[in-house]
Amino acid sequence: MTTLFDPSAAAAQATDAILHDTLHGTARGVVVDSPPGAGKSTLVVRAALELAEAGHPLMVVAQTNAQVDDLVLRLAEKNPELPVGRLHSSDADPYDKALDDLENVRKSAKAADLAGLAVVISTAAKWAHVKADEPWRYAIVDEAYQMRSDALLAVAGLFERALFVGDPGQLDPFAIVGSEQWAGLTYDPSASAVTTLLAHNPDLPQHRLPVSWRLPASAAPLVSDAFYPYTPFRSGTGHDDRRLSFAVPSDGSGPDRVIDEAAESGWGLLELPARHTPRTDPEAVRAVATVVRRLLDRGGAATSERSPDPAPLTADRIAVGTAHRDQAAAVRAALADLGVTDVVVDTANRLQGREYDVTVVLHPLSGRPDATAFHLETGRLCVLASRHRHACVVVCRAGVGDLLDDYPSTEPVQLGTVVKFPDGWEANHAVLAHLAEHRVEWRP
Amino acid sequence: MSLISTLARLEAVSTGRAQPAATVRHRHLSDRPLVFVPLTTAGEAGAPLGALVGTDRDAPRLLVVPQPRDRDLRFAFLAELADVVLPYVDAFAEVVEAAERTETDPETGKRVKVEVDLCADAPQLIVPSRGGIDLVRLLGRSMRFRRTAEQDPEAPYPAPPRVPLLGRWLTHFGERARVPGSSLLLAMTDVLGRHWATGQSTLEDQHLGALLAWIDPPEGLTGAEAALRAELERDAQGQLTCPPAGPATDPAFDNKLLAPAIERYDRARTALAAAEDGLEADDRLGALTAAEREIRDLVRSRTLPTWEKVWQGLDLLRELPEGAHVEERWTRDRWSFTGHRDRVLAGEPPQPRRDDAVTAANKLATREREQARLEAQEALDDLLVMAGRRLSGEAFAGEVTDVVMAYNEGKRPSPRPLVTVRTDDRPHLGERTKVYRSLGGKPQSAEFVGAEEDGGYVVLRILDKMGRGKEPEPGSVPEKGERVCFTLFEHEQRGGAKLPDPEETPWTHGGPPGEATLEAADPVTAEDLL
Numbered sequence: 001m002t003t004l005f006d007p008s009a010a011a012a013q014a015t016d017a018i019l020h021d022t023l024h025g026t027a028r029g030v031v032v033d034s035p036p037g038a039g040k041s042t043l044v045v046r047a048a049l050e051l052a053e054a055g056h057p058l059m060v061v062a063q064t065n066a067q068v069d070d071l072v073l074r075l076a077e078k079n080p081e082l083p084v085g086r087l088h089s090s091d092a093d094p095y096d097k098a099l100d101d102l103e104n105v106r107k108s109a110k111a112a113d114l115a116g117l118a119v120v121i122s123t124a125a126k127w128a129h130v131k132a133d134e135p136w137r138y139a140i141v142d143e144a145y146q147m148r149s150d151a152l153l154a155v156a157g158l159f160e161r162a163l164f165v166g167d168p169g170q171l172d173p174f175a176i177v178g179s180e181q182w183a184g185l186t187y188d189p190s191a192s193a194v195t196t197l198l199a200h201n202p203d204l205p206q207h208r209l210p211v212s213w214r215l216p217a218s219a220a221p222l223v224s225d226a227f228y229p230y231t232p233f234r235s236g237t238g239h240d241d242r243r244l245s246f247a248v249p250s251d252g253s254g255p256d257r258v259i260d261e262a263a264e265s266g267w268g269l270l271e272l273p274a275r276h277t278p279r280t281d282p283e284a285v286r287a288v289a290t291v292v293r294r295l296l297d298r299g300g301a302a303t304s305e306r307s308p309d310p311a312p313l314t315a316d317r318i319a320v321g322t323a324h325r326d327q328a329a330a331v332r333a334a335l336a337d338l339g340v341t342d343v344v345v346d347t348a349n350r351l352q353g354r355e356y357d358v359t360v361v362l363h364p365l366s367g368r369p370d371a372t373a374f375h376l377e378t379g380r381l382c383v384l385a386s387r388h389r390h391a392c393v394v395v396c397r398a399g400v401g402d403l404l405d406d407y408p409s410t411e412p413v414q415l416g417t418v419v420k421f422p423d424g425w426e427a428n429h430a431v432l433a434h435l436a437e438h439r440v441e442w443r444p
Numbered sequence: 445m446s447l448i449s450t451l452a453r454l455e456a457v458s459t460g461r462a463q464p465a466a467t468v469r470h471r472h473l474s475d476r477p478l479v480f481v482p483l484t485t486a487g488e489a490g491a492p493l494g495a496l497v498g499t500d501r502d503a504p505r506l507l508v509v510p511q512p513r514d515r516d517l518r519f520a521f522l523a524e525l526a527d528v529v530l531p532y533v534d535a536f537a538e539v540v541e542a543a544e545r546t547e548t549d550p551e552t553g554k555r556v557k558v559e560v561d562l563c564a565d566a567p568q569l570i571v572p573s574r575g576g577i578d579l580v581r582l583l584g585r586s587m588r589f590r591r592t593a594e595q596d597p598e599a600p601y602p603a604p605p606r607v608p609l610l611g612r613w614l615t616h617f618g619e620r621a622r623v624p625g626s627s628l629l630l631a632m633t634d635v636l637g638r639h640w641a642t643g644q645s646t647l648e649d650q651h652l653g654a655l656l657a658w659i660d661p662p663e664g665l666t667g668a669e670a671a672l673r674a675e676l677e678r679d680a681q682g683q684l685t686c687p688p689a690g691p692a693t694d695p696a697f698d699n700k701l702l703a704p705a706i707e708r709y710d711r712a713r714t715a716l717a718a719a720e721d722g723l724e725a726d727d728r729l730g731a732l733t734a735a736e737r738e739i740r741d742l743v744r745s746r747t748l749p750t751w752e753k754v755w756q757g758l759d760l761l762r763e764l765p766e767g768a769h770v771e772e773r774w775t776r777d778r779w780s781f782t783g784h785r786d787r788v789l790a791g792e793p794p795q796p797r798r799d800d801a802v803t804a805a806n807k808l809a810t811r812e813r814e815q816a817r818l819e820a821q822e823a824l825d826d827l828l829v830m831a832g833r834r835l836s837g838e839a840f841a842g843e844v845t846d847v848v849m850a851y852n853e854g855k856r857p858s859p860r861p862l863v864t865v866r867t868d869d870r871p872h873l874g875e876r877t878k879v880y881r882s883l884g885g886k887p888q889s890a891e892f893v894g895a896e897e898d899g900g901y902v903v904l905r906i907l908d909k910m911g912r913g914k915e916p917e918p919g920s921v922p923e924k925g926e927r928v929c930f931t932l933f934e935h936e937q938r939g940g941a942k943l944p945d946p947e948e949t950p951w952t953h954g955g956p957p958g959e960a961t962l963e964a965a966d967p968v969t970a971e972d973l974l
Contacts, residue, residue, distance in 0.1 A: 028951060092907075093876075128941030149953070150805035154941050156950035177624060177811040187801035187953045189808040200954040278447075329837060329872045 007211040007236040015043060018207045022047055022138075022163045023054060031144075031194060031206045032165045035233040036223065036386035037214020037355060040165055044142050045074045047163055051138050052082055052118040059136040059159055060121040063143045065089075067353065068121050069096035071142065075119065076102045085114030087122035087130070128154035135160050141193065142166070146352065148173040149196040150189035164194055169227040169386075170352050171379035172420075184416025195418070211236045214355050214389055218266025226430035227382040229422055237305050244358070244390045245310070247299030254442025255291045259298065261438050262358070262391035269435040270442055274399035277367035280330040281397070283444050284366055288320055288395050289334035290444075291360050292343055302357045302390050317357040320345040321384040323364035323375060331362070348383040359388040363396035365428070371407035376424030381431060394435055401432055448832035452641035460666030462640040462658040467828045469764035471635050472627040472774035474568035478532050479504070479754050481572055481747045482579055484691040485512035486698050490582040492521055493693070493702075494743035496751045497528050504751055510709050510739045515601055522587060523604035530606055532567055533613055537785045539564045566774070566781035569617050569629045570758070572652045572689035572750050577631050579691045581618030587611025588794040589963050600968060612794045616784045619795070623811055625773045625818035628781065632757045633689070639764065643668055651675060652753050653686040659760060687746040689753070701742055709735040767825035773818070793963075800957040802946040813937045820935050824882055830929065834869045840902065841929040842867030844922045850905070851914075859916045862893060865902045865928060872932065873902065879930040883909055883920065887935035904930070 021030045034040040044060070048071075051058045062068045065088070072086050073096070086107045088094035099105050106114060111130040114120045122130075124147055139159035141147065145166035156162075172192055179190035186199035198204065212220050213236040220235035244263040250256035254270055262268030270291065272284055300313030311317075320335075320343060322328045331345045344356070348364075361384045364375045374380075385392060404425060422430075445453075452463040481504075482495040494508040505528055509521045543562035546555050571577055588611030590603035617629040637649045642658035648671070649655050657670035665673070674686040683701070684694050693702070712732040719725035799807065823830045823839065833839040846864035851857035873879075877892040888909040895902050910916035922928050947956045 125941070150808055150943075153801060153805050153950065153953050154943050156952040157944050157948060175808060175812060177808070177815045178622070179808055181622070182799065182804050182808075185798060185804065187804065189801070189805040193952075197952045200952060325872065326837060 005234060007234060010234075011039065011209065011211045011236070014207060014209055015039075015046070018043065018163075019047060019050055021205045021207070023050060025205060027201075027204050028161045029197060029201060029204045030163045031198065031204055032163065032209065033168050033206065033231060034165060034209045035169065035212050035228055035231075036167060036382075037212045037389075038209035038233065039211075039213055040142075040167065040209065041071070041074060043209065044071065044140055044165055045078055048075060048119055048140060049079055049082070051140075056138045057116075057136055058119045059127070059139045060119060061124050061127055061139060061141045061147075061155055062121065063124055063146050065095065065123055067142060068123055069099060071121055072099055072102070072105055075121075076105060080104060082119065083117045085117040085120035087111055087114055087120055087126055089123075089126055124151045124155055127158060130155075130158060132158050138162070140165065143353070144193050144197075145170060146173055147193040148175070148189065149187060149191045149193055152193035152196065153187070153189070164197060166194060168194070168231075169223075169379060169382045171349055171377065171383060180412075180414065183414035188417075208233075210234065213237075215386060216242045216266055216388075216390060219386070219388065219392065222267075222431065222434050223382065223386050226427045226434075227378060227386075227422065241305045242390055243303040243310075244313070245301050245303070247301070248297065253294075254440055254444070255287065255294045256298070258393055258440040258442070259291065259294055261440055262393045263300075265438050266391050267435060267438040268391065268393040269439045270393060270395045271439050272366075272395070272397050273443055274397055275367060276369045277397065279324055280326055281367045282330075284362060284395055284397065285327070285330045285334050287442070287444055288331050288360050288362050289338050289340070291393055291395065292318060292320060292335060292340055293338045295358060295360075296340065296343075300358070304389065311357075313357055315340065315342040316344075318343050318360070319351065319354065319356040319358075319387060320360045320362070321351050321387065322347055322362045323380060327362055348380045351387055352383050354387060355389065356387055357390045359384070359392050361385070361392060361394045363394050363400065365400045365403055366396040368403065371403055371425075373411055373424075376407075376428060378420070378422060378424045378427045381424070381427060385431060396435075398441075401429070404428055404432075446832050446836055448835050449641055453643055456641055456658065456667065457643035460643075460668060461661065462642045462667060464639065464828065465641045466639045466764070466822075466826050468767040468826050469761055470638060470767045470770060470822050470825065471625075471630060471761075472568070472766070472770050472777070473758065473761060474565070477568040477570045477758070478529065479570045479751065480529075480576065480580070481689070481750045481754065482576060482691045483693055483743060483747060484579060485509075486693065486695070488512070490579065490586055492518065492579075492583070494521075494740075494747065495525065496744070496747040497525065499532065501755045504748075506740060506744050506747075508736075508740045508743045510736045511706060511713075519601075519604055519607065522583070522607045522610065526604075526606040526610040529610055529613065536563055536565055536567045536781065540782075561782065563778050563782045563785065566628060566778045568627060570754060571629070571631055572754050573633045573650055574631045575650075575691050576689075577618065577621050577629060580614050580621075580629060584611050584614030584616075584618050585797075588615055589797075589966075591964075608794065609788070612788060613784075615795050616780075620777065620780050623780075624815040625821075626777050626780070626814070627774060628777050632754050635761060636757050639761065642671075644671060648675075652689040652750065652757070656753055656756060656760075660756070687749055689750045690747070693746060697742075697746060702739075705735070705739050705742055709739060711735075767822070769821035769825050773821070797963055800946050801949050801953040802943050805943055809940045809943075813940065816933075817937045820931070820933055820937075823931065823933075824935060830931075833931065833933075834871075837870055837872040838933055839929065839931040840865070840867045840869035840871040841927065842869070842902070844924055844926045844928055845901065847921060847924055857914065859906075859910050859914065859921070861906050861910075861916065861921050863890070863904045863906060863922055863928075865904065865930070866900055867902055868900070871902070871930075877932060879904060879932055880935050881928055881930045882935060888920070890930065 018032055075084055084105045086095055086105055088109055090109045108114055136159045139162040141162055141164045143166050144164040145168050175190040182188040187196050208231055210233050212233055215235050217235045217239045224232045250260050258268040258270040301310035302313050303310045320331050325347055328345045328347055364380055452465055456463045476499050478499050480497045483493040485491040485493045491512045492509055493512050496504040496506055498504040507521050507524050509517050511517055540561040541564045542559055544557050545560050547558050549556045587607050590608045591599040592605050593602035620626050621629040633650050633652050633655055636655055640659045653674035654671035657674045658667035661667045661670040677685045679685055682696050688694055712735040716728040716732050719728050823833050842865045845866045848862040850860050850862050852860045873892040878889055880887045880889050890904040890906045893903040893905050910920040949956050
């Protein structure tokens with residue numbers, strides 16, 4: 001006998017357990033792993049509101065100003081009465097202007113001005129400059145897996161207990177200089193904050209959000225198997241809940257065929273002939289731009305559980321992801337040539353935490369003669385392959401499979417470090433194998 | 445690898461000569477560097493076989509360990525090395541100048557200026573290759589926890605006096621070498637590779653002979669031919685004519701020449717020990733001396749070519765004028781040297797085996813700051829480096845075609861002139877991207893306002909460094925027709941936040957590390973066969 005999986009119930013159960021441990025537990029920290037689109041932000045907002053309601057002064061640490069502003073807006077949306085402090089830098093335009101319209105949000109560059117507010121939110125970099133006589137009773141650390149251990153070291157003295165929330169599958173934090181010297185130390189400053197936290201406090205309760213609300217039923221199994229093999233998750237929607245359709249039929253070209261394949265199955269691989277190319281491979285870049293142009297031209301409509309009526313697939317619902325900034329710049333230029341200006345084109349690092357209906361991805365290994373650790377990094381592919389609600393089109397040169405086999409990972413083994421599973425090599429193969437079933441060969 | 449360095453390497457291949465990767469020298473070179481060319485024994489990490497060391501190109505000091513497995517001989521080598529290195533270091537430690545430093549007053553907690561000594565110059569150690577830097581670190585690690593007989597009469601193998609001190613200094617040099625842009629300890633291959641692009645891979649550039657063959661090929665040969673010869677050519681006995689720069693030696697040398705010589709030395713030593721009377725001992729001592737001289741000659745023959753090449757590399761580098769910011773970075777090296785000198789004088793214990801959490805985080809932050817600073821300064825000092833940044837969209841240069849005066853809104857309007865720059869570069873500018881130019885050595889910032897349709901024109905709004913008045917100070921706003929160069933990266937680095945003191949390490953990082961204990965040298969175990 002099998003019980004039917006009820007995603008809402010499973011997610012609610014997990015959330016309740018997390019909130020219970022946070023509010024009533026005895027441990028100094030609670031760690032929550034959240035797969036892509038599993039409602040991490042919703043959890044953070046809910047935890048913040050409940051802690052504030054219980055009368056605990058709360059500090060919230062996020063990693064970027066955009067994340068901080070987003071959290072403030074969400075908090076104000078849920079509870080406009082709540083007094084929130086936005087601690088910001090003293091640069092010009094330090095925060096989103098939308099915050100100025102919120103009555104109960106006070107903004108300041110000085111922590112003292114915000115003393116006594118129920119919730120104070122800022123970036124880790126700004127918190128590091130704050131000196132507090134008395135620590136906050138509670139803290140929430142958002143995107144904790146993207147926070148470096150040394151950044152946590154700088155702020156951990158500010159709070160007594162904390163809820164750490166993040167996605168272990170996304171890009172690890174990095175240092176711009178070598179840090180092998182400290183590899184294997186529990187407090188390696190270049191490791192992620194959670195790695196250090198758990199190395200020193202292995203008994204902290206760890207939770208996991210079990211349902212991805214973003215990823216469609218076609219994507220969740222692949223992303224779960226390839227990037228979260230030991231902590232699987234499910235999609236919150238079924239195969240029939242989401243549909244992508246186009247008013248204009250295919251013209252038979254490669255880009256149109258791959259769009260149809262992706263609309264049908266959730267995945268599409270537009271494979272260009274094998275070739276070693278510069279990073280800004282002009283043909284691949286043009287192919288990416290053409291796919292985006294056709295997505296817009298063909299009058300796409302996305303049906304989902306959010307509304308009974310199909311929503312038009314507009315430019316703001318599409319994103320292009322690349323590995324390098326110069327590739328993003330090249331795609332932007334190619335899109336401008338085709339008259340498309342308002343589609344987001346960015347690197348994996350900057351797309352973290354964002355969500356779109358359709359994504360077009362330039363494969364990190366496309367056209368490369370070698371597979372470096374940067375291009376093999378599991379998190380990079382995971383971010384690129386998990387931003388979409390409906391479909392993901394990957395543009396790639398043929399031959400990546402052979403490239404992977406020619407370059408098995410050769411990173412030096414460091415004693416005392418926890419080996420991260422899966423490695424990029426394996427995850428790349430898993431994704432490639434799946435994409436191969438949705439391949440459209442095209443010679444531009 | 446950036447596009448411009450790929451281009452330079454391709455040009456090196458087609459012209460047969462290394463191409464300049466810099467127009468100025470980006471590292472400080474001392475007038476009196478200490479060159480250190482070490483060799484190690486195969487099969488045991490960090491067991492020295494010998495070295496050439498010294499500050500005089502024509503009179504290197506040869507140090508040899510005739511039997512590298514003999515602990516006493518190894519200590520004798522290290523003691524000799526200390527006799528060369530420590531007087532050299534001390535000579536710099538004694539000459540000081542007055543300098544100011546901001547410190548926190550322990551009583552008031554305020555930041556106050558204090559007058560302190562700063563060493564007027566600092567020592568500089570030059571090794572042939574990156575492996576040499578690793579060995580310096582390893583030697584430092586193996587020596588600094590040793591105890592001399594005076595410190596600990598019970599120590600099983602007491603170190604000669606001054607050897608632990610040498611270990612502390614070598615550790616300091618090795619640690620400082622990890623800081624980007626520092627010049628206390630340099631590997632010649634790294635410095636040459638920074639200034640020239642060869643037609644071979646960066647891995648092959650680690651061979652000092654091959655690298656120099658590309659930069660300065662002998663008459664009648666291309667760089668590729670000369671490099672191949674440096675790597676492979678062997679004499680009639682099967683020995684490389686250009687021995688590797690070490691510290692590892694060529695296996696053919698080890699097997700055919702070194703091993704038999706050490707064997708003869710061992711036999712002569714055993715024979716001497718077994719001598720029954722004075723006359724016999726005299727004879728056998730003669731044989732032992734001869735065997736030892738043979739090993740010394742062998743070590744000299746493998747280190748001398750490298751020694752010459754290091755000095756040749758120094759000659760080549762000295763032909764380049766020093767970059768404008770090199771002096772400033774060397775001053776930081778002098779501070780680092782002075783700081784360690786003071787710690788030694790104050791009787792502090794040697795550097796611990798492992799950094800604590802706070803020290804590690806501080807070091808990482810410093811190095812990242814220095815890396816960003818180095819990249820910015822090298823571009824500002826060197827048009828060729830800036831060209832690379834322009835090519836990758838991180839900077840742009842061009843002519844000012846229009847200046848329109850504008851003001852910001854506020855009680856006291858300040859000038860925010862709009863400047864149009866015509867450029868052939870293609871910078872990655874987004875809405876309100878900040879850009880910087882150097883104005884009298886200080887960065888002036890501007891923000892990107894827009895670009896003309898065809899992309900050849902960039903409009904910027906100048907934001908600062910125009911004085912306090914309503915009218916900008918003369919010369920602070922670019923004029924029509926002026927050539928300007930803006931970068932997308934910042935020129936100066938902000939200091940990071942102050943981390944807690946080690947004794948206040950938070951619970952997330954394991955809490956305070958506890959009292960520092962005097963660390964002992966590694967204990968001798970049953971597996972120590974040597």
